[in-house]
Amino acid sequence: MRKNGKSYKEINRLLKISLGTLSEWFKKEEWSRIIKEQKIAETKRVNSKRLRKINLTRKRKLEVLYKEMRMEAQREFVLFKKSFLFATAIALYWGEGDNSRSTGIVRISNTDFAVIKIFSDFLVKFCDVDKKKIRIWLLLYPNLDEQECKQKWIKKTKIPAENFYKTQVIKGKHKTKRLPYGVGNIIISNKCLKEKILEWIKLSRLELK
DSSP states (O other): OTTTTOOHHHHHHHHOOOHHHHHHHHTTOHHHHHHHHHHHHHHHHHHHHHHHHHHHHHHHHHHHHHHHHHHHHHHHHHHHTTOHHHHHHHHHHHHHBOOOTTSOEEEEEESOHHHHHHHHHHHHHHSOOOGGGOOEEEEEOTTSOHHHHHHHHHHHHOOOGGGBOOOEEOOSSOTTOOOTTOEEEEEEEOHHHHHHHHHHHHHHHHHTO
C-alpha cells in the first residue's frame, strides 16, 4: 500500500495500524521518503489550485459588491450634491485624501481642525459611519506637548479622547519645526466606503466640465 502511494493516514484508516508504527517501519526506506515528498508536492498543488479558485470566487464577489457601491453612489450623488457639507467634504478629500484604489483605506490628513471636523461630520451624515468608530491620530514634533495638542483637537473636532489612537512623534532633522498642534489624521479601513467616495469625486469632476 505504501509503495502504491498511500499516505500513513490512508493506511491507518484502512488497516488501523498506528501512525507511529508506520513511521518506524518506513523511516529508513529511501523509496518511502520519495513517496512522502511526492505526496507533499501533490498536496501543495491541490491546495494551491483550491486557493486560486477560492480567491477567484472572492474577487468576483467583491467586484460585484464594488460595482453595487458605485451605482449606489451615483444615485446618492443626485440627492447629496447640493449639500454644502457634502460638496466641501468631497472637495477636501479630492485634494487632501488618499485617492488610491489599491487600498481600502479612507484617509485624510491636515493641520486645520476644520478640515478634520468637516470630514468627520460628512462620514456620519452621508456615509452612515458610527461616530464612535471614527478614529483619529496625531502626528507631532518633539517640541509639542502631546496632552495640550490632543485637548485642542478634541475641543475643535468634537471627537472624544477615547477615539484617539496613539500619537506619533516625528524624529528627524527638523526637531524644532513648528506646527502649533501637529497634524490630525482620520483613517477608516472600508473598501466599500472608499469606492463610494472615489465615485463621488469622479461625479463631482464631471459636474465641473
